[in-house]
Amino acid sequence: xxxxxxxxxxxxxxxxxxxxxxxxxxxxxxxxxxxxxxxxxxxxxxxxxxxxxxxxxxxxxxxxxxxxxxxxxxxxxxxxxxxxxxxxxxxxxxxxxxxxxxxxxxxxxxxxxxxxxxxxxxxxxxxxxxxxxxxxxxxxxxxxxxxxxxxxxxxxxxxxxxxxx
Amino acid sequence: xxxxxxxxxxxxxxxxxxxxxxxxxxxxxxxxxxxxxxxxxxxxxxxxxxxxxxxxxxxxxxxxxxxxxxxxxxxxxxxxxxxxxxxxxxxxxxxxxxxxxxxxxxxxxxxxxxxxxxxxxxxxxxxxxxxxxxxxxxxxxxxxxxxxxxxxxxxxxxxxxxxxxxxxxxxxxxxxxxxxxxxxxxxxxxxxxxxxxxxxxxxxxxxxxxxxxxxxxxxxxxxxxxxxxxxxxxxxxxxxxxxxxxxxxxxxxxxxxxxxxxxxxxxxxxxxxxxxxxxxxxxxxxxxxxxxxxxxxxxxxxxxxxxxxxxxxxxxxxxxxxxxxxxxxxxxxxxxxxxxxxxxxxxxxxxxxxxxxxxxxxxxxxxxxxxxxxxxxxxxxxxxxxxxxxxxxxxxxxxxxxxxxxxxxxxxxxxxxxxxxxxxxxxxxxxxxxxxxxxxxxxxxxxxxxxxxxxxxxxxxxxxxxxxxxxxxxxxxxxxxxxxxxxxxxxxxxxxxxxxxxxxxxxxxxxxxxxxxxxxxxxxxxxxxxxxxxx
Numbered sequence: 001x002x003x004x005x006x007x008x009x010x011x012x013x014x015x016x017x018x019x020x021x022x023x024x025x026x027x028x029x030x031x032x033x034x035x036x037x038x039x040x041x042x043x044x045x046x047x048x049x050x051x052x053x054x055x056x057x058x059x060x061x062x063x064x065x066x067x068x069x070x071x072x073x074x075x076x077x078x079x080x081x082x083x084x085x086x087x088x089x090x091x092x093x094x095x096x097x098x099x100x101x102x103x104x105x106x107x108x109x110x111x112x113x114x115x116x117x118x119x120x121x122x123x124x125x126x127x128x129x130x131x132x133x134x135x136x137x138x139x140x141x142x143x144x145x146x147x148x149x150x151x152x153x154x155x156x157x158x159x160x161x162x163x164x165x
Numbered sequence: 166x167x168x169x170x171x172x173x174x175x176x177x178x179x180x181x182x183x184x185x186x187x188x189x190x191x192x193x194x195x196x197x198x199x200x201x202x203x204x205x206x207x208x209x210x211x212x213x214x215x216x217x218x219x220x221x222x223x224x225x226x227x228x229x230x231x232x233x234x235x236x237x238x239x240x241x242x243x244x245x246x247x248x249x250x251x252x253x254x255x256x257x258x259x260x261x262x263x264x265x266x267x268x269x270x271x272x273x274x275x276x277x278x279x280x281x282x283x284x285x286x287x288x289x290x291x292x293x294x295x296x297x298x299x300x301x302x303x304x305x306x307x308x309x310x311x312x313x314x315x316x317x318x319x320x321x322x323x324x325x326x327x328x329x330x331x332x333x334x335x336x337x338x339x340x341x342x343x344x345x346x347x348x349x350x351x352x353x354x355x356x357x358x359x360x361x362x363x364x365x366x367x368x369x370x371x372x373x374x375x376x377x378x379x380x381x382x383x384x385x386x387x388x389x390x391x392x393x394x395x396x397x398x399x400x401x402x403x404x405x406x407x408x409x410x411x412x413x414x415x416x417x418x419x420x421x422x423x424x425x426x427x428x429x430x431x432x433x434x435x436x437x438x439x440x441x442x443x444x445x446x447x448x449x450x451x452x453x454x455x456x457x458x459x460x461x462x463x464x465x466x467x468x469x470x471x472x473x474x475x476x477x478x479x480x481x482x483x484x485x486x487x488x489x490x491x492x493x494x495x496x497x498x499x500x501x502x503x504x505x506x507x508x509x510x511x512x513x514x515x516x517x518x519x520x521x522x523x524x525x526x527x528x529x530x531x532x533x534x535x536x537x538x539x540x541x542x543x544x545x546x547x548x549x550x551x552x553x554x555x556x557x558x559x560x561x562x563x564x565x566x567x568x569x570x571x572x573x574x575x576x577x578x579x580x581x582x583x584x585x586x587x588x589x590x591x592x593x594x595x596x597x598x599x600x601x602x603x604x605x606x607x608x609x610x611x612x613x614x615x616x617x618x619x620x621x622x623x624x625x626x627x628x629x630x631x632x633x634x635x636x637x638x639x640x641x642x643x644x645x646x647x648x649x650x651x652x653x654x655x656x657x658x659x660x661x662x663x664x665x666x667x668x669x670x671x672x673x674x675x676x677x678x679x680x681x682x683x684x685x686x687x688x689x690x691x692x693x694x695x696x697x698x699x700x
Contacts, residue, residue: 087449090487108656117652124652126450127412127443130484134442137480155402155439157595158657 031058038062042071046103069094073102073125076118088126091133100132100156101125131155204252211252222256321350321364322577328371329573337375344372363581366604367573370611377612390465396605397436399598403590405657406681409650409664409673410523411440414556416646417685418519419447421554426456427516431550433502433525435462438477440523442484449488457491461510466498474498502529503539507546518552526557526628530565530621544635548688554640555686559628561672561679564610565621576610579680586661586675625670625682637686641669 030037041052041062049072053063062068066089073094074080088097102125109121135155197213204211211219324347331340347368351361401407422428428448432440441460448455460481467473474496485492499505502525512518529539547555562579566572583603590596609620623631629639647666650673654662661676672679 081450081452083450083454087446087488090489091446105656109652117648120648120652123447124649124656127415127446130442130446131439133487134439134480134484137483138437157402158590 031056034058034062038065038068042068044068046072046098064095066094069098073098073122077122078119080122084126088129091129092136097125097129101129128156209252215253219253219256222260226256226260317350317353318360321347322360324350325364325367325371325577326570326574328368329570332371332374333569340371340375344368344375360581362600363577363584363607366580366607367577367611369604370608373608374612390467394436396598396602398439399595400602401439403595403599404587405654405662406673407439407523408653410558410681410683412443412649412653413642413646413671413683414521414523414558414685415440415444415447416649417556417640417642417683418444418521418554419451420643420645421519421640421685421687422448422456422517423451425517425553427459427513428456429459429461429512429516429518431461431463431510431512431518431520431552433463433520433522435464435474435477435496438462438481440521441481445481445485445490445492446488449490455488455490457493458485459493459495459516461495461497463497463499463502463505465500472496501539503537503542505543505546507549510550512550518550520547520550520552520555522556523558524560527559527565527621527623528619530623531616531618533616540631541635544632544637548636551688553687555632555637555688556683557628557632557686558681558683559625560622561624561674561682562622563624563627565623573611576607580607582675582678583680586680589657589661625667625672625679625684628682628684632686636689638689639669640685640687642666642671642683642685647671 037059041049041059044052049063049068053060070085070088088094091097102122105121105125105128109117132155197216200216201211201213324343328340328343328347331337331343347364351365351368397407418430430441430444432438445458448458460478462474462478464474478494478496482492482494495511497505497509499509526540526543529543531539560579563575564572564579566575580603584600587596587599587603590599606620609618610622613619633639647664650664650671654664654673663674663677665672665674665677665679667679667682670682670684672682674680
């Protein structure tokens, strides 16, 4: 069990560094307090969140919660109306939206970032995300090979290539 | 060369007089000032006190060039381009390069240039000749430095024009020989970049016109509709033109539908329906909730009996269902747009109608006096639908002129710009297929006539006149559309795209030459019609 193993390590470390009078103090172990963990992870940026996902299985599961990615998407924008959530979840979820659209859009528009564009960036990302979803619908569900060679949706490929800034 | 002559004649009279030149600096004569002014007019800056030295050094350069041509060419090919507008320093730097080369000793001709110029009898023409001598030597050096490539580009373009002219005159034999020349030229140079790539396609189109005749395009005709759709799809991905068209039209339609609960979109050519997911999503998220959306897609019937319109419709319906938008789709299969009648579209009088045409209207511009003009028929039935908005996106080019040579020239420059913009695309299979898509257009513009020629692009100004004449008035596209278009362009990794606003219409261009223009129109209310019809 991962948690016990961690606990064991933790205790050993503590032994070695501090001293015997510390043994009686109750230990705070973050994995016992998942809600605090979520609050902390909610504030991370994308890269740190991905790094956090490789710490342990619990963190990995939490890092996959869509609400964390929702925060990332709307970080610099005032919170959107609640209808947005159902739409995004229907189209594939916030993580996919962020990784596929919001992140490349933000990084490319970043060099001429205007404060008023933040909301529009998200809207543009949503539209592109929707086109991508539509293509994914076509590739998977369509058995008569209508779009030959379109096995993977490619409308977002222009976002994937490195930008010559 | 006059300067040389005057120098050699004067060399005898005063020899070894470099010291005399540097010691006495007479005030610049009016002649020298003239020369400086002429040179400034040509773009070169030089002080009048430097004139004698520069003239001397140019002579030395010319001698050096003459004596060691091989070295010079080697120098030229790896030369850094000095700034030629500052004549004095440029000549000095070139000369210093030369003196590093092991050239054979050259005559240092001490031309007491001052004297030569002031003692000239017909000094007016000589001044001109002096200037042209200096300019010519400069030009010569400049063109060699930028090498053979530009030269062959220019030759290629000239040959293309000459060939088109022969074709127009009906002189097919000289046209054929020109084509052979050009193909030889192309084989020798790198066809990867610049005008050469496009030139290859134009040469191909010209030879089709000559050998297959003007209906020749119809041999492979529309290709198969299936192939066309694939090419269209790759064109959509490789460059922003279609994305710009879709997003701009969607924004305009979204704004026009504001406040309506029943909306109906008529798409004049459905293709893959890639435009509509974004509109469905935007309607789903609009404040006040989504309306009931009906989409009627017009398309050509598929040859092998598959109902492609229905497939696209059901995909869009699945999408609409996932985002909770009430949606209904109807497909109208028609091989020609003018065959569509308003009753086929089943428009409900209470709903707001939008008609969307992305690069379709130009196919109707065939001007056959025996037929009812197709464009008028179509614009009439569109007008009869009383649309809230008609979005028109067309190529911004003038490829419908009667004169073949004019059309050819326009097309050459338009498509070379388009190919340039495609160079920036890094997404590989898409780029090659997008080029084939454009190549088909080129073929159609150049090698077909009559009903076979469907790519009859006209510029925005003509469309404005045509649409105003048909009872539509212009609807300005608004700043949101402009903002969205600018953002979209920034996402593409090429630096040369630009959006321009032109009297309410947006155009996307490459290096500020517009290539595609989007505009929005609404039906002009009939004078004297009843109030209920205005809504």
